[in-house]
Amino acid sequence: MSVARFWRKIPQRYNLIGTKCDNCGRYFFPPRTFCPVCRRNGRILEHQFKGTGKVVTYTVIRAASEQFEHFTPYVLAIIQLDEGPRLTAQVACPPDKAEIGMRVKKVFRRIGTDGSSGVIHYGTKFVPE
Amino acid sequence: MREVAVIGIGCTTFGEKWNSSFRDLFIEAGARALEDAGLAGEKIDALFIGNMSAGRFVEQEHIGALIADYAGLATTTHIPATRVEAACASGGLAFRQGVTAVASGMSEIVVAAGVEKMTDVASGTTVATLAGAADREWEAFIGATFPGLYAMIANDYMHRYPLTREQLAMVAVKNHYNGARNPIAQFQQEINIETVINSSLVADPLRLYDCSPITDGAAAAILTTMERAREFTDTPVKVLASAQASDSIALHDRRDISTLDATVVAAKRAFRQAGLEHSDVDMLEVHDCFTIAEICAIEDLGFCRKGEAGKLTEEGVTSLQGDLPVNTSGGLKACGHPVGATGIKQIVEVVQQLRGEAGRRQVDAKVGLAHNVGGTGATVTVHILGV
Numbered sequence: 001m002s003v004a005r006f007w008r009k010i011p012q013r014y015n016l017i018g019t020k021c022d023n024c025g026r027y028f029f030p031p032r033t034f035c036p037v038c039r040r041n042g043r044i045l046e047h048q049f050k051g052t053g054k055v056v057t058y059t060v061i062r063a064a065s066e067q068f069e070h071f072t073p074y075v076l077a078i079i080q081l082d083e084g085p086r087l088t089a090q091v092a093c094p095p096d097k098a099e100i101g102m103r104v105k106k107v108f109r110r111i112g113t114d115g116s117s118g119v120i121h122y123g124t125k126f127v128p129e
Numbered sequence: 130m131r132e133v134a135v136i137g138i139g140c141t142t143f144g145e146k147w148n149s150s151f152r153d154l155f156i157e158a159g160a161r162a163l164e165d166a167g168l169a170g171e172k173i174d175a176l177f178i179g180n181m182s183a184g185r186f187v188e189q190e191h192i193g194a195l196i197a198d199y200a201g202l203a204t205t206t207h208i209p210a211t212r213v214e215a216a217c218a219s220g221g222l223a224f225r226q227g228v229t230a231v232a233s234g235m236s237e238i239v240v241a242a243g244v245e246k247m248t249d250v251a252s253g254t255t256v257a258t259l260a261g262a263a264d265r266e267w268e269a270f271i272g273a274t275f276p277g278l279y280a281m282i283a284n285d286y287m288h289r290y291p292l293t294r295e296q297l298a299m300v301a302v303k304n305h306y307n308g309a310r311n312p313i314a315q316f317q318q319e320i321n322i323e324t325v326i327n328s329s330l331v332a333d334p335l336r337l338y339d340c341s342p343i344t345d346g347a348a349a350a351i352l353t354t355m356e357r358a359r360e361f362t363d364t365p366v367k368v369l370a371s372a373q374a375s376d377s378i379a380l381h382d383r384r385d386i387s388t389l390d391a392t393v394v395a396a397k398r399a400f401r402q403a404g405l406e407h408s409d410v411d412m413l414e415v416h417d418c419f420t421i422a423e424i425c426a427i428e429d430l431g432f433c434r435k436g437e438a439g440k441l442t443e444e445g446v447t448s449l450q451g452d453l454p455v456n457t458s459g460g461l462k463a464c465g466h467p468v469g470a471t472g473i474k475q476i477v478e479v480v481q482q483l484r485g486e487a488g489r490r491q492v493d494a495k496v497g498l499a500h501n502v503g504g505t506g507a508t509v510t511v512h513i514l515g516v
C-alpha cells in the first residue's frame with residue numbers, strides 16, 4: 001500500500017473515527033460520506049467510536065498474502081461495535097482463545113509491513129475485554 | 130426483447146498450463162466454440178470478455194482489443210470488443226452482456242468468453258490479487274485473505290446451523306468424483322473425506338481441500354437469436370433467464386453473514402423471468418470457490434431451506450446419481466477456477482448436459498442453472514438454460 005493511501009485514512013485507522021448520519025442516526029465504520037438509507041437527505045458527521053464490541057464471526061489466518069505472512073497464524077474477525085456498525089479487524093489473542101460472542105476492545109498495534117524492509121503500518125486491533 | 134440461444138461452446142482444459150499464454154488460452158477456447166457452431170469468425174459482430182485481473186496476473190490491460198486482434202477480427206472486421214469485470218463473476222457478467230446485446234437487437238451473433246492466466250506470478254501475488262475481489266481498503270489491508278473471508282462465513286454458518294465438518298468435506302468429495310469424469314478438469318482423481326479433513330488448515334475451519342485451486346483456462350459461448358439458431362445447429366440451447374444482483378463489497382456490511390442476498394435476489398429474478406419453479410430445474414452449476422460456498426448457494430438459490438444443504442449433500446441428493454445434481458463439471462473445486470473464465474465454463478457445462486454430450490458425467494436434464502459469484506457475494510449472476 002502506498003504511503004499516501006495509508007496516511008489518508010490515519011484518523012480512521014488509528015483512532016476508529018467513523019461517521020454518523022444525523023438524519024437517521026445510523027453509524028458508519030468503515031466511514032461513509034453518503035448515507036445509503038437517506039441518500040440525498042442524509043447529513044454525515046464525524047463520529048469517534050468507543051472501540052468496544054463483540055466478535056460476530058472469526059477465523060485463524062494460516063496462509064496470508066506477503067504483507068502479512070510474518071504474522072501468521074493470526075485471528076481475523078468481524079466485530080460488531082456497540083454503536084452498531086461492523087468491521088473487519090485482527091484480534092490479538094491466542095488462536096484457541098477466540099470465540100463467537102467474545103467481548104473485545106480496541107488497541108493500537110502494528111498491522112502489517114510492505115515487504116521485509118518496507119513501511120510498517122499501524123492501526124486498530126482488538127483484544128479480549 | 131428477442132429470445133436468445135447458445136449455438137456454440139468451447140473450452141480449454143483447465144490447470145497449471147505452463148505452455149500456454151493468456152492469448153493462447155483465449156484463442157483455443159474461441160476457435161473451439163466457432164467450430165462447434167460451424168461459424169466463421171467474420172460473422173461475429175461483438176465480443177464480450179470476462180477477465181478479473183490480467184493487469185496483475187500478466188501485466189496486460191486493454192484485453193478486449195488484444196483478443197480481437199489475436200482472433201484476427203481487429204484489423205479485418207474491426208469488431209467491437211469489450212472486457213467486463215466483476216472479480217470471479219466476470220464470466221457470468223460477460224455472458225449476460227452477450228445475452229443483452231442479442232436480446233436487444235444491437236447485435237446478431239456474439240461471443241461471450243472468459244479467460245484468466247493465473248500461474249505466471251508467485252503465489253503471494255495471487256493471494257493478494259484475489260483479495261482485491263473483496264474490500265481492499267477495509268478487509269484486505271487489515272489482513273483478510275479470500276479464504277479467510279469464506280472461513281468467517283463458514284464459522285458463522287456452523288455456529289447457527291447443524292452442518293458437520295464431514296458434510297462440508299462431502300462437497301469436495303462429490304466435486305472431485307465429478308471432476309474425475311470431466312476431461313477438462315484440473316483434478317481428475319477421486320478423494321475421500323479423510324483427504325479433506327487431514328489436509329492443512331488455510332483459514333479455520335477451511336482446509337486446503339475446501340478451497341478451489343489456482344487455474345489457467347478459458348471458455349467461450351456463441352449466442353444468437355432463437356429464430357436464427359437453427360441455421361447453425363440442430364441443438365440450440367435457449368437462454369430462459371439472465372439475472373444479476375449486487376450486495377455490499379465487504380462481508381462485514383452484509384445483512385446476514387452466511388446468506389448471500391445477491392444470490393437470493395438474482396435467483397428470484399431469474400425464476401420470475403423464466404416462469405419456472407425450482408422443481409423444473411434438473412441440474413445446477415454453482416459457485417463453489419470453497420465448500421461452504423456450495424452449501425450456501427444451494428440454499429440461497431432456494432432449492433432448500435437455510436441449514437439443510439449439508440444434509441442434502443450427505444444424502445447424495447446433489448450427486449451425479451441424485452435428484453438434483455450440483456456441479457457436474459467438478460465445480461470450481463475440482464474442474465478448477467480460472468476466475469474470469471469460470472462463469473462461462475459453467476454455461477459450457479450446462480449446455481453439454483442439456484445436449485446430452487457430457488459423457489461419463491451425463492445426467493438427465495432439460496433445464497439447467499448456472500450461478501456465478503464475484504467476491505464474497507457482492508456480484509451474482511444466475512442464468513437458466515433449457516432445451
Ligand SMILES: [Zn+2]
Pocket residue numbers: 021022023024025026035036037038039042043
Ligand atoms: Zn441516514
